Amino acid sequence: xxxxxxxxxxxxxxxxxxxxxxxxxxxxxxxxxxxxxxxxxxxxxxxxxxxxxxxxxxxxxxxxxxxxxxxxxxxxxxxxxxxxxxxxxxxxxxxxxxxxxxxxxxxxxxxxxxxxxxxxxxxxxxxxxxxxxxxxxxxxxxxxxxxxxxxxxxxxxxxxxxxxxxxxxxxxxxxxxxxxxxxxxxxxxxxxxxxxxxxxxxxxxxxxxxxxxxxxxxxxxxxxxx
Amino acid sequence: xxxxxxxxxxxxxxxxxxxxxxxxxxxxxxxxxxxxxxxxxxxxxxxxxxxxxxxxxxxxxxxxxxxxxxxxxxxxxxxxxxxxxxxxxxxxxxxxxxxxxxxxxxxxxxxxxxxxxxxxxxxxxxxxxxxxxxxxxxxxxxxxxxxxxxxxxxxxxxxxxxxxxxxxxxxxxxxxxxxxxxxxxxxxxxxxxxxxxxxxxxxxxxxxxxxxxxxxxxxxxxxxxx
Numbered sequence: 001x002x003x004x005x006x007x008x009x010x011x012x013x014x015x016x017x018x019x020x021x022x023x024x025x026x027x028x029x030x031x032x033x034x035x036x037x038x039x040x041x042x043x044x045x046x047x048x049x050x051x052x053x054x055x056x057x058x059x060x061x062x063x064x065x066x067x068x069x070x071x072x073x074x075x076x077x078x079x080x081x082x083x084x085x086x087x088x089x090x091x092x093x094x095x096x097x098x099x100x101x102x103x104x105x106x107x108x109x110x111x112x113x114x115x116x117x118x119x120x121x122x123x124x125x126x127x128x129x130x131x132x133x134x135x136x137x138x139x140x141x142x143x144x145x146x147x148x149x150x151x152x153x154x155x156x157x158x159x160x161x162x163x164x165x166x167x168x169x170x171x172x173x174x175x176x177x178x179x180x181x182x183x184x185x186x187x188x189x190x191x192x193x194x195x196x197x198x199x200x201x202x203x204x205x206x207x208x209x210x211x212x213x214x215x216x217x218x219x220x221x222x223x224x225x226x
Numbered sequence: 227x228x229x230x231x232x233x234x235x236x237x238x239x240x241x242x243x244x245x246x247x248x249x250x251x252x253x254x255x256x257x258x259x260x261x262x263x264x265x266x267x268x269x270x271x272x273x274x275x276x277x278x279x280x281x282x283x284x285x286x287x288x289x290x291x292x293x294x295x296x297x298x299x300x301x302x303x304x305x306x307x308x309x310x311x312x313x314x315x316x317x318x319x320x321x322x323x324x325x326x327x328x329x330x331x332x333x334x335x336x337x338x339x340x341x342x343x344x345x346x347x348x349x350x351x352x353x354x355x356x357x358x359x360x361x362x363x364x365x366x367x368x369x370x371x372x373x374x375x376x377x378x379x380x381x382x383x384x385x386x387x388x389x390x391x392x393x394x395x396x397x398x399x400x401x402x403x404x405x406x407x408x409x410x411x412x413x414x415x416x417x418x419x420x421x422x423x424x425x426x427x428x429x430x431x432x433x434x435x436x437x438x439x440x441x442x443x444x445x446x447x448x449x450x451x452x
Contacts, residue, residue: 113414145448157447161428188339188431195428198421202387203446205414210449217447220429221383222371222438 001092002029006175007068009033009061009075009083012043015100016074018149019141019179020047024054025152026178031057033064035083040064050152065090070171072098072141077123078107084130093134096168099124099193100141102200113205115198124163124193138164138172139193142200144182145215155181158217161196163187185220227318228255232401233294235259235287235301235309238269241326242300244375245367245405246273250280251378252404257283259290261309266290276378291316296397298324298367303349304333310356319360322394325350325419326367328426339431341424350389350419364390364398365419368426370408371441381407384443387422389413411446 006023008016011032020030024047032047034040040058047056057067065071065087075083080101091097101123105114120126124139131137140162148156160176162169162184173184187196199218206216232249234242237258246256250273258273260266266284273282283293291297291313301309306327317323327349331340346352350365357363366388374382386402388395388410399410413422425444432442 114417148448185432186435187428188435191340192428192431195421195424198424202413202418202421205418206411206446209412209414212448212450214448216449219445219447220432221443221445222374222440223436223442224438 001067001069003069005029005031005068006070006072007031007033007064008072009064009087010079011072011074012039013074013076014146015141015144015149016072017043017046018146019072019074020056021050021152022149022179023175024051024056028178029055031059031064031067033059033061035061061087062090069094070096070098070175072100073127074100076107077101077103080123081126081130084127088130088132091132091135093132096136096138096171097127097131098141098172099127099137099139101127102142102197104201104204113201113208115201121191122193122197124190124197128190136165136168137190138162138168139187139190139196140172140176142197143203143218145217147214148217149179156217157181157219159183159185159219161185161187161192163192163196164190227293227295229295231255231257231294232296232298233257233259233290234298235290235313236305237298237300238265239300239302240372241367241370241375242298243269243272244372245298245300246282247276247378248375248405249401250277250282254404255281257285257290257293259285259287261287287313288316295320296322296324296401298326299353300326302333303327303329306349307352307356310353314356314358317358317361319358322362322364322397323353323357324367324398325353325363325365327353328368328423330427330430339427339434341427347417348419348423350416350423354416362391362394363416364388364394365413365416365422366398366402366410368423369429369444371443373440374443375405382443383407383445385409385411385445387411387413387418389418389422390416
C-alpha cells in the first residue's frame with residue numbers, strides 16, 4: 001500500500017475524475033476504481049491524456065481500495081452502501097475513507113434540489129457504520145463543483161468542510177491544498193456531515209436559479225489568517 | 227400600518243437589536259417588539275443612542291406586529307411558536323413574516339453546535355403552518371453574526387439565503403441591501419430553510435474551533451454579476 005497514493009472509487013464519474021485530474025497534476029499517485037475494470041482503465045487513460053505526467057492506474061474497486069492509504073468514495077448515494085460492502089473486507093486499520101456522498105433525492109426518483117433522510121444521520125455516518133474497526137471516515141469534498149475540478153486551467157474557488165476524527169481530518173484537509181483555490185476547513189466531528197451534505201442540494205438549486213452550470217462554490221468569511 | 231416600516235419581534239436580543247441598528251441607520255422606520263413593553267422601550271433607547279437619526283419605537287410584540295408590513299421573528303427557537311401564537315390574530319393578509327429562527331439544541335438543554343428536528347421540516351415552515359391565510363413567510367438572516375451587525379463601523383461580510391414565495395422573497399432580498407456587506411441570495415422555496423437553518427449550527431462550531439467570537443460569515447462564489 002502506498003501511503004502517498006489516493007484511491008478514488010467511482011473515479012469514472014464527473015467529480016471523481018475531476019479529483020483524479022487535480023491530484024495527479026499535483027504529483028500524487030492516483031488509483032481510479034470502478035465496478036468495471038475497463039471503465040476504470042478508460043478513466044485512467046483520460047487522466048493521462050490531460051495530465052501527461054500523471055501516475056495513474058485503473059482497477060476494479062476491490063483492488064483499488066487496497067492500494068492507497070486514503071480511499072475516496074465518489075459514487076452516487078444509491079450505490080454507496082453496496083460499494084462499501086464490496087470493499088470493506090479489503091480495508092485495513094489506519095486507512096482513511098473519504099465520504100463525498102450526498103443523499104440527493106434523485107436516489108428515489110425525486111429531484112437533486114432535495115435530499116432523503118439517512119437513518120445514521122448522514123452518508124458519512126452510514127459509511128462509518130460499515131467500515132472495519134480502525135478505519136477512519138472523513139466527510140469532505142461534497143460541495144466542490146465537478147466542472148471546475150475538471151477545468152485544469154482554472155482555480156476551484158471553494159472551501160471544503162472536512163469533518164471526522166482529528167488526525168484523519170487533518171490529513172484530508174492537507175489534500176485540499178493540492179487543488180488551487182480549494183481551502184480545507186476544520187469541520188469538527190463527523191456528524192457535521194449532516195449539515196455539509198445538505199448544502200450540496202442548496203447549491204444545486206442555486207446553480208439552476210442563477211444559471212451557473214459550472215457550479216457555485218462557498219467561502220467562509222472572517223477566518224483568521226492561517 | 228407603515229409599508230416602509232420593519233417590526234422586529236425579539237428586537238431586544240443580540241441579533242434583533244443588530245438588525246434594528248442597521249435598518250434605522252439605513253433610514254427605515256423600525257418597531258422593536260418584546261414580550262415586555264419596558265424591555266422594548268429600553269432597546270429602542272439603545273438604538274437611538276447609537277443611531278441618533280433613528281426612527282424607532284419600542285412596543286409589546288402584539289402591537290409591534292400591527293405596525294409594519296414586514297415582521298421579523300428574532301426570538302430563540304424555543305419561544306418561536308408561542309410568540310407567533312401570541313401575535314397571529316393581529317397579522318393580516320399581505321404582511322410578510324421573516325423567520326430568522328434556528329432550531330439549536332440549546333432549546334432542549336444540549337449544545338448550540340447541534341440542532342433538534344422540527345416536524346414541519348424547519349423553523350420557517352413551522353411559522354408558515356401558524357400564520358393566517360395571505361400572510362407570507364420568508365426564511366432569512368439566520369447566518370448573519372449578531373456581533374458584526376451591531377458593529378456599525380464595520381461591514382457584515384455575509385450572503386443571506388432568502389427562501390419563500392417569490393414576491394415576498396424579493397422584498398426581503400432587497401432588505402439585505404440596506405446593510406453594508408450583506409447580499410441577498412435567491413434561496414428558492416421556503417423548504418430550503420431546512421438546510422439554511424442547519425448552517426448556523428455549523429458556523430457556531432467553526433466560530434469556536436477557529437476562535438472567532440465575532441462570528442464567521444458565508445459567501446457563494448461564482449455568482450454572475452448582478
